[in-house]
Amino acid sequence: MFQRLPDIRGDALSFTIDGKAAQARAGETVASALLLAGVETCRTTPVSGAPRAPYCLMGVCFECLVTIDGRGNQQGCLVTVQDGMRVETQIGRGKRELGR
Amino acid sequence: MRNDYDFAVLGGGLVGAATAYGLAKLGLKVLMLDEGDVAKRASRGNFALVWVQNKGLGMPAYATWTRRSSDAWVPFARELEDTAGFAIHHRRTGGYHLALTEDELARRAAMIARLHNQPGVAPSEVEVLDGDEIRRRLPEAGPEVAGGTFCPLDGDVNSLKLFRALHEGFARLGGTYRSEAMVDVIEPGAGGFALSTQAGRFSADRIVLAAGLGNARLGAMVGMTVPVRPVRGQLIVTEKTAPFLDAPVSTVRQTDEGGVMVGDSQEEADSYDGMRQGVMAVMADRAVRMFPRLGRLNVVRTWSALRVMSPDGFPIYDESPVHPGCFVATCHSGVTLAAAHAALFAPAIAAGSPPSEFDDFSLRRFHVSAAA
Amino acid sequence: MIELGQVAHLDASYDLVVIGAGPAGLACAAQASAGGARTLLVDENAAPGGQIYRSVGATPLRARRDILGADYWTGEELASSFAASGAAYLAGATVWQVSPEREIGLSKDGSARLIDARHVVMATGALERPFPIPGWTQPGVMTAGAAQILLKTAGATATGRVVLAGSGPLLWLIAAQSLAAGRSFSAILDTTPKANWTAALAHLPSFLASPYLAKGLKLLRRVRREIAVVSGVTALEAEGDGRLERVRYVAGGETRTIGADHLFLHQGVTPNVNMASAAGCELVWDDLQLCWRPKADAWGRTSVPGIAVAGDGAGIAGAEAAALRGSLAALDALDALGLLPGDEKTRRAAPLRKTLARYDRGRGFLDALYRPAKSFRTADGDTIACRCEEVTGGQIRAAVADLHVAGPNQLKSFLRCGMGPCQGRLCGLTVSETIADARGVSPADVGYYRLRSPVKPITLAEIATLDQTEADVKAVARG
Structure with missing residues (x-):
């Protein structure tokens, strides 16, 4: 698990992870927000179906791919989480689907 | 003097590897000489189609050769997978060419008709389809597709797996592969060919030039002008x-x-x-x-x-008139023709000079046009 | 600074395009702009700072300046100098192409654009050296740098049993920052080879004269007082079934296992060379730092005219040196653009070079001491080397043994390693070094992946919107 330090303040916002309500702070990335919401495994790979989680958080490794507002394979660590954003993990959906 | 190898194949791309694999399959002692890691390899840039439908306008023999390779692909893929030990995903599903305007479709249909009107070309199996039929068969096709052509003989393969399987199969059949061994000098002699390479000297009874664009340079060493x-x-x-x-x-x-x-x-x-x-x-x-x-x-x-x-766009298969035993093979359809190179071309040169069926692909066709 | 919201607001061409808003890029863009060059700074992140000064203007740790330490906050000055400059700034954008002719492909929010630059400075920074150990792809395993980014950007740390493993100055800094935040680690597994000390001692005198010594000692003392440090770790394994559960390690010939909820790995940083390489800049193998870097002169000029590199992307030298190298690249750009009179460039560079030399002095010691062991730089058996295509060290070694693969490009054709979305950033070094190890030669003889654009993802629809000439159409739509 990851936790914010107790004296950290910031504007709270709401988004969803796989349809369930979650909270984040303004300025956090989608990948950070997922980790802080206790969601670690964000996808399974298109090659073997192995589970993966964010690894570098700096846009290099492409492990934190998630579906954001209906668009698949977005790098969660490069997108700032927004109020009302719909984030979906890609567990069991390793390959990008057309139209998503 | 006894040479190191029965055959040396100069080039480790798809044409060279398929030919070398075919020769090794016959039980010959074969050496494949390749460039280093950064080779300007056409084999790494192909589109992986095993394709028949539009091949051979202007040379009926090429239409026939392509079709024979497409037929040979089915048993070849099975046998190569057995030898190499992994799947290469060849499929003969039939293939489409799509047109985005009526004009494009009409030009395509006319070209296919001209191809099959040539004497000696097998009757067309190509269907011309309208946009709705394409969308019925390919549900993801969009409204702008005006139509297309379909040929049941067409298909594709995983070309990187094909490439690796040819190398793996060649190794398993006992072939010798040397990388970083670009050939600097070919010395033809009475008893075969001596080859000076970056990786040392080798000798072979017979050699095949399969170095793609490099065949122009290599051909000049053995009395052949290869205009690629x-x-x-x-x-x-x-x-x-x-x-x-x-x-x-x-x-x-x-x-x-x-x-x-x-x-x-x-x-x-x-x-x-x-x-x-x-x-x-x-x-x-x-x-x-x-x-x-x-x-x-x-x-x-x-x-x-x-x-x-090549100047006319068709493959070149020939033997040096000055130095018999030195063959050349060059084409831009290394995937489609891989089966033909392994199963037809390799046995033909192993048996002696290329038989008359290869006459149309000879370098002589360019001499004639140069004189004219 | 003039912040541009979208690619449509970009000019068609700039005197200078700087790529990356870390210390090198910020310093370069601010000075070039002050010198009269029409300058654009493009960055992937939402705010300036790069990774080292990540979120320096927006971190939730503003009220707790002690946690990240004084060095971090020096980034504020760089960011504010840049903010006060006249440079254009495009944040949250990706540069997916820099051609040798300096045509730059950018994309932001799904819109792509091609612009031209008379001069380009790539300040693409560093990334953490790959750390291919068994189980390193499992959830629960992250880079130590990622843990630090969480701290900087969200004020967050890991809870539960946390193991930090590896080697290098950043490892100790991260440990100290976590302690300052009130969070500790179960253990630090130090993989620094003990034999490195002998090689490092030769560089000790210059290290003593460098600014690194005092900082380093303070860090080490603090961390060693509060966290159990296991030295001389020679093997590591992340164990678990679908998620990290334990870390197995070997130290002093003995194998031990500790339960772990998180494992943070780090063994130094290496230049992020993908963009430079794809632009055609020649790379050289740096045998001291064990990495590829663009061949560059003292101004950062690469083998491609008009394209320079600055900062850690040009060779690892740290944040302070990066800013200085960014300034040098700015002077060279101004000179090349005809904006500096006579030998003004050399005159203004002199004090910068003098300061740079002080930082350079300490590097040799750090490079020698923190040189990772070969067993942690190469992959073996079932250990994954290429995370995207899931290619193992064993497969790479078999391809070298059975198919006589000479280098990474033939290997790529055979095994697909390096063909995934990360474009070899996470496996390139491992693959070069593993082939070299299997062949018994230097990585310099093995080479690196040939990289092509797009160096960052762009959609098919975005490419489709780029300009087409009649000749382009003819090359594709044939009768």
């Missing part, structure tokens, strides 16, 4: 995508791993690395108009490679 020039092709590949296309389209296909490949441009150019962004734009634009939902896919890589083009 580079024609650049650009390719785009996307991230891995859930299956959406069961049969290849001439410019869009999906690999067994899921990636969507978009091809294939042609322009006269000699820079291997050079790419024109505008050409990519046209390729992407056409692909998205054909299959609109591809638009959202991320492109993982674009690249270019150089086709090995």
Whole structure:
């Protein structure tokens, strides 16, 4: 698990992870927000179906791919989480689907 | 003097590897000599089609040769997979060529008709389909598709797995492969050929020049003028995508791993690395108009490679008139013709000089046109 | 600074395009702009700072300046100098192409654009050296740098049993920052080879004269007082079934296992060379730092005219040196653009070079001491080398043994390694070094992946919107 330090303040916002309500702070990335919401495994790979989680958080490794507002394979660590954003993990959906 | 090898194949791309594999399969002692890691390899830039429908306008023998290779592919793929020990995903599903305007469709249909009207070419199996029929057969095809042509003989393969399988199979059949062994000098002698390479000297009873564009340089050493020039092709590949296309389209296909490949441009150019962004734009634009939902896919890589083009665009198979036992093989369809090179060309040269069926592919056709 | 919201607001061409808003890029863009160059700074992140000064203007730790330490906050000055400059700034954008002709492909929020630059400075920074150990792809395993980014950007740390493993100055800094935040680690597994000390001692005198010594000692003392440090770790394994559960390690010839909820790995940083390489800049193998870097002169000029590199992307030298190298690149750009009179460039560079030399002095010691062991730089058996295509060290070694693969490009054709979305950033070094190890030669003889654009993802639809000429159409739509 990851936790914010107790004296950290910031504007709270709401988004969803796989349809369930979650909270984040303004300025956090989608990948950070997922980790802080206790969601670690964000996808399974298109090659073997192995589970993966964010690894570098700096846009290099492409492990934190998630579906954001209906668009698949977005790098969660490069997108700032927004109020009302719909984030979906890609567990069991390793390959990008057309139209998503 | 006894030579080290029965055959040396100069070139480790698809043409060289298929020929070397075919020769090794016959029980011959074969050496395959290759460049280093950064080779200007056409084999790394192909579109992986095993393609028949539009091949041979202007040379009926090429239409026949392509069709024979397509037929040979089915048993060849099975046998290669057995030898190499892994799947190469060859499929003969039939293949489509799509047109985005009525005019494009009409020109395509007329070209196919002209091809099959040539004497000696087998009757056409190509269907001309309207846009609605294409959309019925390929549900992801979009409203801009005006129609297309379909040939049941067409198909594709995982060309990287084919490439590796040929190398793996060649090794398992006892062949010797040397990389970083570009041939500097060929010395023809009475008893065979001595080869000076970056990796040392080798000798072989007979040799095959299969070095793509490098055949021009090598041919000059053995009395053959091999007029090949580079024609650049650009390719785009996307991230891995859930299956959406069961049969290849001439410019869009999906690999067994899921990636969507978009091809294939042609322009006269000699820079291997050079790419024109505008050409990519046209390729992407056409692909998205054909299959609109591809638009959202991320492109993982674009690249270019150089086709090995002869003056008339057809393959070259010949034997040096000055130094018998030295053969040349050059084409720009290394995937489609891989089965023919392994199963037909290799046995033909192993048995002696190329039989008369190869006459149409001889270098002599260029001498005639030069004189005229 | 003039912040541009979208690619449509970009000019068609700039005197100078700087790529990356870390210390090198910020310093370069601010000075070039002050010198009269029409400058654009493009960055992938939402705010300036790069990774080292990540979120320096927006971190939730503003009220707790002690946690990240004084060095971090020096980034504020760089960011504010840049903010006060006249440079254009495009944040949250990706540069997916820089051609040798300096045509730059950019994309932001799904819109792509091609612009031209008379001069380009790539300040693409560093990334953490790959750390291919068994089980390193499992959830629960992250880079130590990622843990630090969480701290900087969200004020967050890991809870539960946390193991930090590896080697290098950043490892100790991260440990100290976590302690300052009130969070500790179960253990630090130090993989620094003990034999490195001998080689490092030769560089000790210059290290003593460098600014690194005092900082380093303070860090080490603090961390060693509060966290159990296991030295001389020679093997590591992340164990678990679908998620990290334990870390197995070998130290002093003995194998031990500790339960772990998180494992943070780090063994130094290496230049992020993908963009430079794809632009055609020649790479050289740096045998001291064990990495590829663009061949560059003292101004950062690469083998491609008009394209320079600055900062850690040009060779690892740290944040302070990066800013100085960014300034040098700015002077060279101004000179090349005809904006500096006579030998003004050399005159203004002199004090910068003098300061740079002080930082350079300490590097040799750090490079020698923190040189990772070969067993942690290469992959073996079932250990994954290429995370995207899931290619193992064993497969790479078999391809070298059975198919006589000479280098990474033939290997790529055979095994697909390096063909995934990360474009070899996470496997390139491992693959070069593993082939070299299997062949018994230097990585310099093996080479690196040939990289092509797009160096960052762009959609097919975005490419489709780029300009097409009649010749382009003819090259594709044939009768």
